[in-house]
Amino acid sequence: MRYILTIVSVLALGAPAFGQTVDSQGASRLTEALSRYVTADAFGKGVLAVAVDGDAYRITVDFTALAALLPKQDLAKFEIGAYSFKVKPRGDGKWDVAGDLIPNGSFEANGPDGLQKMQWTVVDGKFEGVYDPELAAFVSGSGSQTGLTMRSSDPKSQMDASIGAGTLTMEGTKSATGGVDFTSKQTMSDFLESIKVDDPETGINLPVTIRAREVSLDATGKGVRTKPFLDLIAFGVANGEETRLKANQAELKSLLRAALPFWDRIDGSYRFSDFAAESQVGSFGAKEFGITVGMDGIGKDGTLNYTFNVTGPKLPEQLLPAWSVPLLPTDISLSIGGANIDLDAVARKAIEAFDLNQDPPISAKVGAELSAQMMANLPKVVISRSIVRNKDSEIGVEGEVTFPDGKPEVNMTIDAAGYDKIVEALQAAAATDPQAGQYLPAMLAVKGFAKTLPDGRVQWAINRAADGSVRVNGVMLKPADPPTPEADELQDGGVSEPGQGDGGAILAPQ
Structure with a gap:
């Protein structure tokens, strides 16, 4: 649903509300404003049209006219109804936007493996919102549908999906740092997807069914440079021909620099409630x-984060030894990311250096310089507090990996509550299952390196230095790696005599 609102915003790009009067002259001005972003040909060939509709303008997308422009040999069938929405000028310069969510449709196309088909149906899909040309974004918006079904297939697979009622809300405001801050939330109920792969060549016959009581998608953005993005789109439309693009690449570079850092921060999340996946090997699932x-965005000290959360995971118990089932986690939270990511200097140098009159646009020399610049300032890997928990125990881990002089240095802390209960469970299981007994020596050895904390937890502080040495709670487990001949040469400041290779004489500097 959010993607349809994005399409609407693209079609309403930068078009100011021309007061309260809606007439044919206003429709012409709106057509001219939109042509900057979708080309005048889109209107001339009937793909897009603007017409007066009461106190608003109706913008229509004719997918049949669009299909007529595509290669006939690739598109075997194309049946999508015309899509339209209304835009009504407001007294404050913004636009009221309202329309259907998406037209029903289907198409068939010839792909590398044969005929590919897709069809979809949306029931009662509606949206409305307020678009601000000054921000090039919706300041508010909402949408809903009561149902959606989709089917796609090719000669080796078929997918059927459906969702029930769904809603979307979104809002945008002017950012203090430039651009737009936005939030959006979408929820969909009764998600169901069935996938069947039947490939005689490989022998794969794999039916899978995925379902969830509810699926939610949340997104936030800070300082998204919407207007510079629109300027880049307009440049692409005006310079579609290769000769014009090459002739005006100085303007392109200026627009790219103006769009940096593209955004300050963007976060997005997917969440499945009462998730279940059924396959030939059994049922998998989770409460959440x-x-x-x-x-x-592209800056001097950027970060990147991934978080994975599972509550109440379920695995096919028939695939597991009976003694392991009580040890399975009830909650999992894993968080990993990167920090000190400096892309600003690299991006600006690449923009400055590229030349569309050359092939490749960025020379091998500049490419090597960019690579060396990135390797000289590697980001660090950060593991934020992550846990695996069940009813009797909890294991946590956090730390970071840095790369001084290009060599990894690891500083990580692992702690555990209820570690003895895990050992006791393995000891009890070992009495009847030799497989459980295989894990006991390792578990006891690991416990021997642990430090007991005041709250009863046990902890392992692990350090892997850049020289290769490894310590756990200050006790060295592995000494530093022996120096290599190459490292000795660099340390001595010498170089190999030409033609002698690694065995050549070392020449001390004069």
Whole structure:
């Protein structure tokens, strides 16, 4: 649903509300404003049209006219109804936007493996919102549908999906740092997807059914540079021909620099409630299952984060030894990311250096310089507090990996509550299952390196230094790696005599 609102915003790009009077002259001005972003040909060939509709303008997308422009040999069938929505000028310069969610349709196309088909139906899909040309974004918006079904197939697979009622809300405001801050939330009920793969060549016959009581998608953005993005789209439309693009690449570079850092921060998450997946090997599931991704824009000290959360995971117990079932986690939260990510200097140098009159546009020399610049300032890997928990125990881990002089240095802390209960469970299981006994020596050895904390937890502080040495709670487990001949040469400041290779004489500097 949010993607349809994005399409609407693209069609309403930068078009100011021309006061309260709606007439044919206003429709012409709106057509001219939109042509900057979708080309005048889109209107001339009937793909897009603007017409007066009462106190608003109706913008119509004719997918049949669009299909007529596509290669006939690739598109075997194309049946999508015309899509339209109304835009009404407001006294404050914004636009009221309202329309259907998406037209029903189907198409068939010839792909590399044969005929590919897709069809979809949306029931009672509606949306409305307020679009601000000054921000190039919706300041508010909402949408809903009562149902959606989709089917796609090719010669080796078929997918059927459906969702029940769904809603979307979103809002945008002017950011203090430039651009737009936005939030959006979408929920869909009764998600169901069935996938069947039947490939005689490989022998794969794999039916899978995925379902969830509810699926939610949340997104936030800070400082998204919407207007510079629109300027880039307009440039692409005006310079579609290769000769014009090459001739005006100085303007393109200026627009790219103006769009940096693209955004300050963007975060998005998917969450499945009462998730279940049924396959030939058994049923998998979770009470809650979610993934969150966040990233800064292109800057000098950016971050990137991935978080994976599962509550109440379920695995096919017939695939597991009976003694392991009580040890399975009830909650999992894993968080990993990167920090100190410096892409600003690299991006600006690449923009400055590229030349569309050359092939490749970025020379091998500049490419090597960019690579060396990135390797000289590697980001660090950060593991934020992550846990695996069940009713009797909890294991946590956090730390970071840095790369001084290009070599990894690891500083990580692992702690556990209820570690003895895990050992006791393995000891009890070992009496009847030799497989459980195989894990006991390792578990006891690991416990021997642990430090007991005041709250009863046991902890392992692990350090892997850049020289290769490894310590656990200050006790060295592995000494530093022996120096290599190459490292000795660099340390001595010498170089190999030409033609002698690694065995050549070392020449001390004069």
